[in-house]
Amino acid sequence: MRLSVLDQSTVVTGRTPAExxxxxxxxxxxxxxxxxxxxxxxxxxxSDSQAGTAPEILIGAIAATTARIRVGSAGVMLPHYAALKVAEQFRVLEAVAPGRIDLGLGRAPGSDGRTAFALNPRADTAADQFPAQIRDLLAWVSGQKLVDGHPFRDVRAQPAGPTTPEVWILGSSDYGAQVAAYFGLPYCYAHFITEGRGAEQAIDAYRTQFRPSAQLAAPHVAVCVWALAADTRQEAERLLTSRLAWRLGRNRGLFEPLMSPDEVAARAFSDAERAHMEAGRSVSIYGTGEEVARQLDALASGLGADEVAVLTTVHDPQARRRSYTLLAEASGLTSAALVAA
Structure with a gap:
């Protein structure tokens, strides 16, 4: 199973979003x-919860300071932007790191309604143009002409080059799955948003309706999952409380900085709130590295996923680094990386 990382640049209490x-x-x-x-x-x-407002800029910084790993967006919320501008941005990124750039596209606003209008004054109808935007972007990003009769058919996205970003469709519903299938693109299901609800239906719709394309001959599925590993299960349970408290606020429409486990422990929660947090614990993937690796493998096998992207949000950056390290060791990634080096 191929493992990757999803990072939201989570904002936490006591540190700035810039950090x-x-x-x-x-x-x-x-x-x-x-x-x-x-x-x-x-x-x-x-958002007071996530600092990542401009993935194309962060991708460029990461690509320039790494050498092997693929770097990409999960995703660019395409209805906010002109498809040509997104194609140009990712053509530049492809020039910075040839063969290492992923362009993940989503339709959700990634914000509240007012902010969506601030980003695009036509936000009320922009989402309806998502398939047409993808059609045009695929042509521009790969150096092809747009469809016959298109007013911008002869416009090109520079810089041209021999390689092309790998385009993905991301989503948490059947809609994104159907769009990915129609265009013959790889699809990533946002398991961490729905806690897995609807994953089987969306992935089945994608596989059933998939049409081969120049980029992809057969369906390719990834799932993005929230997971946390620690040296002991007890430590993982303690770190998990930050996520559970944040999830409680999210479900009330509050997107606040992630609290530390100590701050969560000091807060007075009602019985109903504690019950909600316990329900969140029951659908969370956490434990030792070996336990998390087994749970992710079982999840991927059950859904028929080819890849898993792991989102880990904890207050302590060292604990987050440790989580990814333990999971890599338990999954055999670390030893494979040493051999490749």
Missing amino acids: SIRESLALARLAESLGYARYWVAEHHN
């Missing part, structure tokens, strides 16, 4: 040394 970006740069270098296949960064706006 979260620098922690992402450091974690990417560690992920490469550990043998992870990809390092994907997310896009969120006007």
Whole structure:
């Protein structure tokens, strides 16, 4: 099973959002040394929870300071932007790191409605143009002409080059799965958003409706999963409390900085809130490195996924680094990376 990293540049209490970006740069270098296949960064706006507003810029910084790992977006929220501009950005990134750039595309706003309009004054109809945007972007990013009769058919996205970013469709519903199938693109299901609900249906729709393309001859599925590894299960349970408290707020529409386990322990929760957090614990993947590796392998096997991208959000950056290290060791990534080196 191929393992990758998803990073949201999580904002935490006691540190600035700018520090979260620098922690992402450091974690990417560690992920490469550990043998992870990809390092994907997310896009969120006007959020006190995530600092990653411009994945294309963060990708460039990571690509310039790594040598092997694929780097990409998970994803660029395409309705906010002109397809040509996104194609140009990722053509530049492909020039920086040829053969290592992934362009993951999503349709969700990654923000509240007002912020979506601030990003694109036509936000009320932009999502409806998602398939047409993908059609045009695929042509521009690969150096092909747009469809006959298109007013921008002769416009090119520079810089041209011999390699092309690998385009993915990301989603947490059947819609994204169907779009990925129609265009013959690899598909990543956002398991961490739905806690797995709807994953089987979306992946089945993707596989059933898949049409081979120049990029991909057969369906290719990844799932992005929240998971946490620690040296002991007890330590993993303690670190998990930050995620559970954040999840409680998220489900109320509150996107706040991630609290430390000590801050969570000091907060007074109602019985109903504690019950909600316990329910979150029951659907979380956590434990020792070996336990997490087994759970991820079982999940991927059950869904027929070819890859798993792991999102780990904890307050302590050293604990997050340790989590990815333990998982890499338990999955055999570290030894493979040493052999490759």
